[in-house]
Amino acid sequence: MTEEQRLRADARRNTEGIRRAALDVFRTGGLTTPLDEVARAAGVSKGTIYHRFGSRRGLIDAVVDDLVAARLAEIIEAVDALDGPLPRFEQYLLRTWLLQFDEPAANDVLMRVLPESEPMTTLFDRSCAFGRQLLRDAQAAGVIRDDVTADDLIHLILDRGVIVRACDRQTREDYHRRLDFLLRGLRSV
Template sequence: MRADARRNVEGIRQAALDVFRTGGLTTPLDEVARAAGVSKGTIYHRFGSRTGLIDAVVEDLVAARIDTIIETVDALDGPLPRFEEYLRRTWLLQFDEPAANDVLMRVLPDSEPLTTLFERACHFGRRLLHEAQSAGVVRDDITPDDLVTLILERGVIVRACDQQTRDDYRRRLDFILRGLRTHR
């Protein structure tokens, strides 16, 4: 690839990171093209499709944030704090980062990198659920599918209730977390 083409690709990638970070993965490509100073056709020429562009930036865009949640939570002591902190941090990530919310809501199910990222987050959540249930601190009737649905529901709520403050959102998360605990 020529030097000017490489600069174009990097400029498009950087613009996509900025635009998707604030608007999510469904932001029109026209906005990415405008931010990159290229035509939408150039994006398609260089990346093949919207999915190709998203696949090219998703690691930089979201993966590090999800990996940080996993590493931070895994270092905590106790199955209940790990389980609750995983959900709290995941839900707050959905609130703070529209692109992360899109990954966790599977808006592009045909994207292999997004699916891999989603599965990594779900696998970790399932492990935490199992550990918390084995310790008797989380209700036994919660299934791994319920856990995925809780994350999907939070994503829908973030989109539908976009006028709520982060503090109010976080306060409501605590209601949900308390409802997941066993009541001894």
């Protein structure tokens, strides 16, 4: 093996180690976790992260699909399998809100902490497009208030994200109980 091949292999190992560390750190702390923590977990300098990924956003863009895409797809698939516009709409919101509570990185995607990130925007847009269709279906069936708009739906998700961040001492059970109040308030009946 030549010196150049050895360096390339080391660079690949470094890059993969940084990716694995970023997945672990961002999964537990969210996408706003300082890069110093990622560097420490990967056993590299912060400069190495910048060298390999170009920027904080470059690193996030490289791992965000692995962090969040499957979870959002699971929500869409599970909700799509339900019968009836009310259960579908409410389960979409409930599962999205619980994902925000359970996974800081998913909350960051849904709160658009990096609006210039194309992968994050794609994930956000996919989730919101599905939610808008569910809202239209539920309103057409007369089970959700007519005055709820697509923008309201987005803001309900953003509001929950802020609450999750600000009220980090609430239990999941209390959070879930409060979500029921919101869901009932959206019903037309």
